[in-house]
Structures are given as structure tokens and as C-alpha cells.
Amino acid sequence: MRETAYAKLNLALHVRQRREDGYHELETLFAFCEHGDVLSASSASRDELRTVGEFAGGVGDPGDNLVARALNALPHSGGLAITLEKNLPVAAGLGGGSADAGAVFRVVERMHALPGDWQERALKLGADVPACVRSEMAVGRGMGEKLAPLDNDLSGTPVLLVNPRVALSTGPVFKAWDGEDRGALPEGAAREIALGGRNDLEAPAIAICPVIATVLDALRETAPILARMSGSGATCFALYRDANARDGAAETIAKTHPDWWRMATALR
Structure with missing residues (x-):
């Protein structure tokens, strides 16, 4: 099974205020590209993660990156062997790690099912992860996790x-x-x-x-x-x-x- 981790863009990003918890109140227009990193997944006796591609060296500890954490956050029978083809630069404003985590959620959904509280599980991994699970254009508020759909008249641009x-x-x-x-x-x-x-x-x-x-x-x-x-x-x-x-x-x-x-x- 192959799943694209669609590159995330902020077509607009308005920082409204700094919150008491130290985070910032945001308003953003999330958009997603047709290309990005690519995950290949297959059933295995235990969870495994391998990283390849131009930017594989920037992913960090295979046991504690967002792909591994997303796998650990979701119930699934048996194991999943995942190969992450890292095509997007790291720390680049493209939501690469969040997009990879979102792709893991879609892999688990296709092979098993997502739990009813998947949004909460996604948010614990990062503010952008809920948006990246569906990878659909949306307005994000709060820290980016409060999503509202809108008319996507830029699709295909x-x-x-x-x-x-x-x-x-x-x-x-x-x-x-x-x-x-x-x-x-x-x-x-x-x-x-x-x-x-x-x-x-x-x-x-x-x-x-x-x-x-x-x-x-x-x-x-x-x-x-x-x-x-x-x-x-x-x-x-x-x-x-x-x-x-x-x-x-x-x-x-x-x-x-x-x-x-x-x-x-x-x-x-």
C-alpha cells in the first residue's frame, strides 16, 4: 500500500495574539499539494520504520519521529512495516512530519479503521496533524486545529x-x-x-x-x-x-x- 503525505501550505497565516499558555492564536488557510513524501506500508509481525530519499537524514530517531509516534497512537492488529520516502525538506514550513503522520492515519484507516477519537489523538502529535489527516483545504483557527471547510476554487492550481x-x-x-x-x-x-x-x-x-x-x-x-x-x-x-x-x-x-x-x- 502506498500513501502520499501531501505537502502542506499556508496560503495565508495570520497570527492574532499570544495566548496565556504560551502558544499563539492563529488563523490560516491550509492547502495541500498533489505531491509530497510517500509512505509504503505492508503487514508485518511488528511495527517497523525505514526512511529513504533525499531528506532521509533529517528525520531523526526512527523510533521517535512523527511516523513512529503516529503508529503508536493508533490501535492496529499485527504490525506495519513502513518505508518513508522523504522528498520534502525538513523544518521547511511544509508540514512534512505532520503530513507523514497524517498519511499513517490514512494507512491505518484503509487497513483497519480509525478510532472514534482520532482527532484528539492527532492533535496530541501536533497542531497541524488533524488538518493533514484529511489533507483538504480548510480554514484553521486556534493553534490550527479548529478546522472549517470552505469553497475550494483553487483546486488544480x-x-x-x-x-x-x-x-x-x-x-x-x-x-x-x-x-x-x-x-x-x-x-x-x-x-x-x-x-x-x-x-x-x-x-x-x-x-x-x-x-x-x-x-x-x-x-x-x-x-x-x-x-x-x-x-x-x-x-x-x-x-x-x-x-x-x-x-x-x-x-x-x-x-x-x-x-x-x-x-x-x-x-x-
């Missing part, structure tokens, strides 16, 4: 992901946020929210990792519909009117910055 191959931890970026509440997400369908929204973590991320501004400038020179940083960075994305425009932009970026990681895909 070509998108180019670019990362300067710099890992950026979420904690320092949130700590560098200036604390100013710049207002709520716009109302409407996905396109209206994306175009009218912003990413409040872009400025603090650029302050820590200035090359993000260079990535955004390079993407904006390719005439996209929208170019923005995802999550807490350092991955940036650009939406295009058609696949030819996206592929042309990918070729341009590859020529001017051959050392940057790129993925040409589309929104689900």
Missing part, C-alpha cells in the same frame, strides 16, 4: 515550491514576531482569502533567514498569481495560471539558483 536548503525552526520565528495583531483572515472562497491574506511570520523569518527574501523576489519575477512564504519558512510558493507558466518559472529558478530545492506540483 499549478504551484511551484522553492526552498533555499536552509532549515528554519518554528520556535525562533514565532519568538521574533512583533506581537502586533494585524487583523483577521478575509471572508470568502479560497482564492479571495489567499489573495487578500498575508503571512505574519514572513518578516520575522526573513530577519532570521534573509535568503527567504531573495527566494520571494525570484518567484515574483516570474509573474505568478501569488508568491508567499509558507508557515514559518523557509519554503516559499508561487501560484500560476497554468502549468506552462509554472514550468517556465521552475526552469528559470533552476538556471539562476541551481542549488535551491524545487517541486512543481498543483493544489489538491
Whole structure:
């Protein structure tokens, strides 16, 4: 059995306030790409995890990463042998670990069933994990776990992901946020929210990792519909009117910055 761990994007990310528990109140437009990491799973005598792929080295302890923790969080008869093909950069604003955990939930659902409290189990693994289980466009509030569906008029939109191959931890970026509440997400369908929204973590991320501004400038020179940083960075994305425009932009970026990681895909 193969299951794609769809790359997560924050098409908009508004940080509203810092909560008393130390976390931040967020409003975000979650979107998911057609591509990402890939999990291959088969029945086994016990749970096993193997990691391969370009970014396998960044996953960490096989016994205590999000894939292993997701397996441990779900009841399943027998064992599951999982091979994780790590195609997404780590600490990149793409929800890679959360997406991998979400894919584990879907594997268990297909082979067995999910428990009735699967949302609570997913949330204990991370604020993005509930959204990644279904991997459907949604507005997220709270820490991102309170999900509301919306009209997805961006499905199929070509998108180019670019990362300067710099890992950026979420904690320092949130700590560098200036604390100013710049207002709520716009109302409407996905396109209206994306175009009218912003990413409040872009400025603090650029302050820590200035090359993000260079990535955004390079993407904006390719005439996209929208170019923005995802999550807490350092991955940036650009939406295009058609696949030819996206592929042309990918070729341009590859020529001017051959050392940057790129993925040409589309929104689900």
C-alpha cells in the first residue's frame, strides 16, 4: 500500500495574539499539494520504520519521529512495516512530519479503521496533524486545529515550491514576531482569502533567514498569481495560471539558483 503525505501550505497565516499558555492564536488557510513524501506500508509481525530519499537524514530517531509516534497512537492488529520516502525538506514550513503522520492515519484507516477519537489523538502529535489527516483545504483557527471547510476554487492550481536548503525552526520565528495583531483572515472562497491574506511570520523569518527574501523576489519575477512564504519558512510558493507558466518559472529558478530545492506540483 502506498500513501502520499501531501505537502502542506499556508496560503495565508495570520497570527492574532499570544495566548496565556504560551502558544499563539492563529488563523490560516491550509492547502495541500498533489505531491509530497510517500509512505509504503505492508503487514508485518511488528511495527517497523525505514526512511529513504533525499531528506532521509533529517528525520531523526526512527523510533521517535512523527511516523513512529503516529503508529503508536493508533490501535492496529499485527504490525506495519513502513518505508518513508522523504522528498520534502525538513523544518521547511511544509508540514512534512505532520503530513507523514497524517498519511499513517490514512494507512491505518484503509487497513483497519480509525478510532472514534482520532482527532484528539492527532492533535496530541501536533497542531497541524488533524488538518493533514484529511489533507483538504480548510480554514484553521486556534493553534490550527479548529478546522472549517470552505469553497475550494483553487483546486488544480499549478504551484511551484522553492526552498533555499536552509532549515528554519518554528520556535525562533514565532519568538521574533512583533506581537502586533494585524487583523483577521478575509471572508470568502479560497482564492479571495489567499489573495487578500498575508503571512505574519514572513518578516520575522526573513530577519532570521534573509535568503527567504531573495527566494520571494525570484518567484515574483516570474509573474505568478501569488508568491508567499509558507508557515514559518523557509519554503516559499508561487501560484500560476497554468502549468506552462509554472514550468517556465521552475526552469528559470533552476538556471539562476541551481542549488535551491524545487517541486512543481498543483493544489489538491
